[in-house]
Amino acid sequence: MAEDGLIRNRITDESVDLMRRRIGYPNPTVRTGAIDDPWNMVATADAVRRFSICIGDDNPLFTKPEYAAGTRWGQVIAPPGFEKSMGxxxxxxxxxxxxxxxxxxxxxxxxxxxxxxxxxxxxxxEGTKLYRSRWVKKVEEKNSEFAGRSVIVSNGIQLWDESGTVAVDGIDWFVHTERGGGDKTRKKEPRPKEEPAFYSDEDLEEIEAAYDAEYVRGADTLYLEDVKIGQKLPRMVKGPLTITDLINIHMGAGWFLYGNWPNRLAYENRKKLRGFYNRDEFNAWDTIQRVHWDKDLAKKVGLPMMYDIGPMRQLYVSHYLTNYAGDDAWIHRIRFEFRRFNYMGDVTWLEGEITDVRDDAELGPLIEVSMTGTSQRGVENIRANATILVSSRTKGKPRLPTPPPLTPHRS
Incomplete structure (x- = not known):
């Protein structure tokens, strides 16, 4: 253990084997702290409203009960990603x-x-209560461009309601790399220099103009017959990324997995998650989660700047899709990849294209969408694709897909 409490270990065959022994069971590096309750025990229209506003989305389907009552759903529904606050x-x-x-x-x-x-x-x-299971599905080794030896751990996740109906079924990927100061002898590929963002007044005017022009389909129904392969989707902007944005997402969705509670609760958390805390500039214990807002700690783990948390870009994708899909469509599948770090100050320009249009034998009328997010450096930091179930002028509004069975990996 280092003097500052930041544990710096090597990736060894033994440590990888230990993770493989966890297949089918929770990942010990992605575990809860002293408080295991979700941010939202039960969904409410107000919790959905707060979540949506805190991710920068004021779509009335998610924020205005009187508007949502007039849609096919008859009430406020949560956007994709809200489930991260539940379970x-x-x-x-x-x-x-x-x-x-x-x-x-x-x-x-x-x-x-x-x-x-x-x-x-x-x-x-309103009133939905969800239960959640997480478990290790796969453990793979690879050589990273920037970090040398690394390990990708695939974690299964499923959420279901009180009747046993699966609401969300998915997978998360986490990359494990040695912290700064790990293997000094290993030869690494040089990292491209990434300067902090800076914007001229003209740059900011372009961003603000994109905000003014942000497209929200709303009640204008998206029909299968009106789209075609290769069609471009509206452009959207997020950023410049600020620590205030980070505070907002935690206000809306909570601390996600670990929990970073204050005062005595932080002390109780540290008893359970000792490796998740290290000494700060005052020699006091604080969460390593602050790597996202503490420049010095970010450098200690080998990064030039503070950066976003994964759910932020996942929710960029979700927001982009719900804006385009409108009130009647159903977003069935979202696959998202975080390609490069999204540093504080960065802007992400989101663009999409329709890659398939079909009447699926199982799911009905649908479109497939491909998306990218590109920073002000011209570097791709998000890649995503999605399946959206849409209305048809001959078949009407989309039907919900048939849920899979409950996972056997649950208590």
């Missing part, structure tokens, strides 16, 4: 001896959320 823990319980032996799998190795894929089956509405 009473029902993850599978590992044998205590095996759990202890494998608890240090990839401990002291920096973790980055690199993407995922989610399938959505039923609306989350």
């Amino acid at each position: 009473i823990n029902r993850s599978p319980v590992m044998d205590p001896v095996e759990a202890k032996e494998t608890s240090k799998a990839l401990r002291g190795i920096q973790l980055y959320h690199s993407g995922g894929e989610n399938f959505y089956y039923t609306p989350i509405v």
